[in-house]
Amino acid sequence: MAPITDVLISEVGPRDGLQSIDTLMPTSAKISWIKDLANCGVAEVEVGSFVSAKLLPQMADTAQVVAGCKDIKNLEVAVLVPNFHGALAAIDAGAKKISLPFSVSETHIRKNLNRSHAEVLQDIAKIRQHIDSLPIEQRPHFEASLSTAFGCTLEGPIPEDVVVEKAELLMANGAAEVGLSDTTGYANPAQVTRLVKRIKSAVGNEKLTSIHLHNTRGLGLANALAAYQAGIRTFDSSQGGLGGCPFAPGASGNIVTEDLVFMFEAMGVNTGINLEKLIEIRKFLLTTLPNDPVYGFTPDAGLPKGFELTSNFNR
Numbered sequence: 001m002a003p004i005t006d007v008l009i010s011e012v013g014p015r016d017g018l019q020s021i022d023t024l025m026p027t028s029a030k031i032s033w034i035k036d037l038a039n040c041g042v043a044e045v046e047v048g049s050f051v052s053a054k055l056l057p058q059m060a061d062t063a064q065v066v067a068g069c070k071d072i073k074n075l076e077v078a079v080l081v082p083n084f085h086g087a088l089a090a091i092d093a094g095a096k097k098i099s100l101p102f103s104v105s106e107t108h109i110r111k112n113l114n115r116s117h118a119e120v121l122q123d124i125a126k127i128r129q130h131i132d133s134l135p136i137e138q139r140p141h142f143e144a145s146l147s148t149a150f151g152c153t154l155e156g157p158i159p160e161d162v163v164v165e166k167a168e169l170l171m172a173n174g175a176a177e178v179g180l181s182d183t184t185g186y187a188n189p190a191q192v193t194r195l196v197k198r199i200k201s202a203v204g205n206e207k208l209t210s211i212h213l214h215n216t217r218g219l220g221l222a223n224a225l226a227a228y229q230a231g232i233r234t235f236d237s238s239q240g241g242l243g244g245c246p247f248a249p250g251a252s253g254n255i256v257t258e259d260l261v262f263m264f265e266a267m268g269v270n271t272g273i274n275l276e277k278l279i280e281i282r283k284f285l286l287t288t289l290p291n292d293p294v295y296g297f298t299p300d301a302g303l304p305k306g307f308e309l310t311s312n313f314n315r
Contacts, residue, residue, distance in 0.1 A: 005043070005270045005271055005272035006233070006264070006269045006270040006271070007228070007233050007234070007235060007264055007269055007270070007271055008043060008044060008233060008234040008235070009042060009043075009044075009235055009237060009257060009260060009261060009264075009271055009273060010044040010045070010046060010078065010210070010234055010235065010236045010237070011037055011042050011044065011045045011046065011237065011238070011239060011257055012045075012046040012212070012236045012237065012238050012243065012254065013033075013238040013239045013240065013242050013243065013254075013257070014030055014033065014034055014045060014046065014047050014048060014065070015046040015047065015048050015049050015059070015079070015080055016046065016236075016238055016242075016243035016254055017238045017239070017240070017242025017243040017254065018030075018058045018059075018242070018243075019049065019056050019058050019059055019243070020242065020243045021058070021242065021289065021292045023289050023291060023292055024057065024058055025058070025288060025289070027061040027064050027065060027068070029288050030047070030048075030061070030065050031065060031068040031069055032284070033281070033284055033285075033288075034047055034065070034069050034072070034075075035069070035072060036281045036284065037239070037278075037281065038072045038073070038074065038075040039277070040273060040274045040277035040278050040281065041271070041272045041273040041274050041277075041278075042075075042257075042273055042278075043074060043075065043076060043272060044075070044076040044078055044097070044234075045069070045075060045076075045077065045078065046078040046079065046080060046099070046236070047062065047065045047066060047069055047077055047078065047079060047095075048061070048062030048065050048066070048079055048080075049062060049079060049080035049081065049082070049086075050062055050063075050079060050080070050081050050082070050086035050087075050089045050090050050093075051080075051082050051086065062079060062093070063089065063092075063093040066079065066090070066093040066094055066095050067093060067094065070093075070094040070095070070096070076096050076097055077094070077095055077096050077097070078095065078096065078097035078098070078099065079093075079095040079097070079098055079099070080098075080099050080100070080101065081098050081099070081100050081127075082100070082101070082112075082113050083100075083113065083115070083120075083123050084123040084126045084127055084130075087100070087123075087127045087130070087142075088130065090140070091130075091131070091134070091138070091140060095140055096140055096141065097140055097141045097142075097143065098127075098140050098141070098142055098143070099142075099143045099144070099145050099179065100120070100123070100124060100127070100142075100143075100144050100145065100175075101113070101144075101145050101147045101181065101183075102117075102120055102121075102124075102144050102145060102146060102147060102166065102170060103147040103148045103152075103183070104146055104147065104148050104149055104152075104158050104162060104163050104166050105147075105148040105152035105154060105155045105158060106155075107152065107154040107155050108147065108148045108152050108154050108155070108183070109147075111154065112147070117166075121169060121170075121173045122173075124144055124170065124173045124174050124175060125173045125174050127142060127174065128142065128173070128174025128175070129174070141176055142174070142175060142176050143175060143176060143177050143178065143179050143210070144170040144175035144178055144179070145178070145179040145180070145181045145210075145212065146163060146166060146167055146170070146178055146179065146180050146181060146199075147181045147183045148181070148183045148184060149163045149180050149181055149182065149183075149195065150182045150184070150186045150187035150191055150192075150195070151182075151184055151186025151187070152183075152184055152186075153184045157186075160194065160195055160198060163195060163198075163199070164198050164199055164202045167199045167202055167203050167208070168202055168203060171203050171207060176207075177203075177206075177207045177208065177209060177210075178199065178203060178207060178208055179208070179209075179210040179211065179212060179234075180192075180195065180196065180199065180208065180210070180211045180212070180227075180232075181211070181212040182211075182212065182213045182214050182223065183212075183214070184214070184216070185214035185215065185216020185217055185219075185220075185253065186216075187213065187219065187223050188219055188222075188223070189219070189222050189223055189225070189226035190226075192211075192223045192226040192227050192230065193226045193227075193229070193230045196208065196211070196226075196227055196230035196231065196232060197230055197231075200230075200231060205231065208232070209232060209233050209234050210232065210233075210234035210235070210236070211223075211224070211227045211232045211234070211235060211236070212236040213227070213235075213236070213254075213255050214253050214254055214255070215241065215253040215254065215255050215256070216253050220253070220254075220255040220256075221255065221259060221260065221263055224255060224260060224263070225263070228264075228269070235255070235260060236254070236255070237254060237255040237256065237257040237260045238254035238255070238256070238257060239256070239257045239258065239278070239281065239282065239285060240256065240257075240258075240282060240285050240294035240295055240296060241253055241254055241255070241256040241294070241295030241296060242254065242285075242289075242292070242294070253295070256295050256296040256297070256298070257278065258275065258278055258279055258282070258296045258298045258299050259296055259297055259298045261273050261275050261278060261298075262275060262298040262303075264310075265309050265310045266307070268310050269310060270310045271310075274309070275298075275303065275309060276303070279298070279299045279303075282294065282296070282299055
């Protein structure tokens with residue numbers, strides 16, 4: 001059983017990070033990276049996505065990665081799926097958590113999934129029906145994420161009333177919970193606070209627990225803090241800040257996992273992650289991805305003298 005923590009850091013580098021760069025990381029290297037992350041206390045890793053290999057060749061080996069990681073102790077293996085067929089593949093592979101991105105922006109959902117809102121909602125209902133038909137021990141957790149919830153590079157501002165309406169539709173069609181995603185890096189702390197509270201009020205406090213933020217305009221950590229203060233307890237981030245959205249122009253920069261962990265630990269918020277070991281793992285990225293930029297203020301500056309982790313690390 002994973003240790004009890006104040007927040008859950010969900011590492012998305014092996015999916016969101018690698019899909020955004022041209023370098024193809026070998027399957028064995030992905031599995032090694034994920035094992036190292038788990039060994040330093042990362043309790044959830046989004047290991048890949050079940051999408052077309054023609055569109056994203058970086059994700060072509062996701063089934064093999066899931067197979068190589070699903071039995072790692074204290075690790076929740078998560079994947080992204082674009083549709084019903086992707087969900088079937090993810091379930092067959094043994095993923096413990098599946099997330100489907102539902103863009104609030106109709107333009108973006110067509111760019112991202114080549115489908116309409118109505119079609120994706122139908123798939124969500126089919127996925128729920130299939131999951132419910134499985135033995136309990138084989139049922140993955142199923143989340144639908146409200147992508148472009150804070151704004152869209154293709155449409156511009158997204159009305160908050162529309163985001164709340166879509167959250168209610170996702171729940172009504174079978175998602176176990178919804179997540180909030182700043183796909184394009186548009187969010188600001190006041191907006192995060194407002195939208196988190198509105199959606200929690202609409203769908204239930206326990207039905208919105210996670211957020212995916214980008215640091216495109218330097219507000220990633222500020223937005224994470226606002227989300228935490230509004231009751232969010234699961235945060236997506238990417239080691240070295242790898243990643244973005246290939247179908248949202250200019251949407252660069254996931255929150256750096258090392259910086260996010262440092263912020264929480266410095267506040268006295270238990271992440272369960274050994275930050276020194278996490279920073280050490282960066283050497284693997286620098287070696288494996290020598291031509292791709294890796295970011296992070298905390299690794300560059302080092303830990304402050306006398307800094308002590310809040311987490312009682314025992315992995």
